[in-house]
Amino acid sequence: MPGLVLFDLDNTLLNRDVAFKLWSALFISKYGLPESAGDTFLAIDADGHTPRDEFFGAVKILFGIEETTESLIEQYHLNYPPCYSVEEMTVKSLRNLRAVGWKIGIITNGPPSQQIKLEVTGITDEFDGICISSVVGFRKPDLAIFQEAAKLCASRLEGWMVGDSATADIGGGQAAGLRTVWMARGRTWDESMPPPDFIVETITDAVAVILTSED
Ligand SMILES: [Mg+2]
Incomplete structure (x- = not known):
């Protein structure tokens, strides 16, 4: 499920x-x-x-x-x-995920003005919840912000974390019991750290991996 x-x-x-x-x-x-x-x-x-x-x-x-x-x-x-601008393929991929029943949320370390980036790109309504560290009072990789994000999405904390930071996103996601997808951005994974489940270059690829993975 x-x-x-x-x-x-x-x-x-x-x-x-x-x-x-x-x-x-x-x-x-x-x-x-x-x-x-x-x-x-x-x-x-x-x-x-x-x-x-x-x-x-x-x-x-x-x-x-x-x-x-x-x-x-x-x-x-x-x-x-x-x-800021958003790629059309990103929005399309998010909609594909949501269409088959996934809840989707944003979890970001940053000032309250992170919200402006969502408004100018017009993607606010694509998400079930938006969790900004400065607003909730916890920062990734702290487990508390992942719990807060799940609450904002009205979901259990079960599923996936997708991000480009090895410590905040992947380490934090792993500690929260989530499967992880690392956005490599042309970098190689530091082998001294527990690896993510998948390494991709685009949101489209991240979503494809999630949609084709077994529970
Ligand atoms: Mg990032």
């Missing part, structure tokens, strides 16, 4: 790399920075893992921007979420 499929948001359902590069280009043009600043931003950003005050603190010093870090962060929260 179908259960629950939880999806990570950034660089799993939505391509954060594309959105971040788009935001970078807007920022570079606004402040008249050299185009090469984009590579510097990518390096400091570390896939979004660098706290934003550290990120903008470094950007300010490296590029001699006089605005306060607070003001830069405020603008970032306004300008960056609208840079």
Whole structure:
């Protein structure tokens, strides 16, 4: 019987790399920075893992921007979420899962503005529940956020976790008793960690794996 499929948001359902590069280009043009600043931003950003005050603190010093870090962060929260878009195949795949009875949810570590990414891409209604760490007070890989996500989806915590982070998504999902699908994004799995059940490159492939797996 179908259960629950939880999806990570950034660089799993939505391509954060594309959105971040788009935001970078807007920022570079606004402040008249050299185009090469984009590579510097990518390096400091570390896939979004660098706290934003550290990120903008470094950007300010490296590029001699006089605005306060607070003001830069405020603008970032306004300008960056609208840079997101969703692939049509992703939406189609989610609907295929739901059509055969799976409950589907989002489980994401991030600020409340994660919700804006869902609104601008128009995918809010595709999910049974949306669980944002800053809203529920727990972060992946903590078991509590997985329990919270299942509750928000009105589901038992049984099924799958799909995500691109080895520790937050795969480690967290395994500890929560879920089967796991890792979005590789061209990377290889670190063999020192317990492997995911499947490794894929796209949401379409992740959904295909779930739909064809035995219970
Ligand atoms: Mg992610």
